[in-house]
């Protein structure tokens with residue numbers, strides 16, 4: 001079975017846009033778990049424009065499913081993860097001001113750095129994952145770091161799928177086979193959605209976890225809109 005980990009960054013972004021506590025991140029997270037999600041993902045960035053470091057601490061007290069923290073392992077992030085001790089840490093090579101994640105690690109150039117960081121987290125019993133492009137060379141490089149898992153960066157698949165190009169899955173099948181041969185667990189994420197998730201899952205059978213945020217929150221808006229409009233109309237009669 002593939003676990004669904006819901007990325008709640010977008011809930012925090014909406015909350016922060018008004019400066020108050022609506023929507024309430026902790027309440028929404030609790031609801032997401034009670035609706036059956038098997039994990040919660042957050043991706044705090046150094047400017048804390050969506051998830052704040054304090055959110056990570058607050059969520060740790062409340063999350064009962066798998067808690068996954070993603071981010072670039074700068075010192076501040078390392079300290080947070082070692083304090084919070086989530087189930088899993090996913091290392092993502094974000095540039096400081098990136099709007100969203102836009103590349104996987106070069107696991108060959110960064111091998112010794114990643115090896116050191118992975119060792120630190122593993123010594124603290126935190127499962128590790130490395131965000132990589134669907135490239136067997138990068139998957140093989142990830143295996144050299146000692147990581148437990150990789151997270152396949154799925155934007156190129158999602159973009160191809162959207163254009164009707166079914167071949168966009170091919171590099172992911174190859175990368176997943178390499179990961180399997182090397183004993184790495186496979187996660188995936190970025191731009192996965194209700195439209196493309198079944199095709200991805202059907203082609204990557206050994207998929208352990210997907211983390212989904214942007215599309216899932218947008219879909220929740222669309223699918224909930226009719227209900228809420230009607231509730232307002234009823235109150236305005």
Ligand SMILES: CC(=O)[C@@H](O)[C@H](O)COP(=O)(O)O
Nearest residue numbers: 009043070092100101189190
């Ligand atoms: C690694 C990854 O693909 C996700 O964590 C994604 O970056 C979500 O973060 P944002 O919500 O900041 O786009």
Ligand SMILES: NCC(=O)COP(=O)(O)O
Nearest residue numbers: 007189190191211213214
């Ligand atoms: N690791 C991917 C993730 O957490 C969510 O990415 P997205 O669904 O917001 O693109």
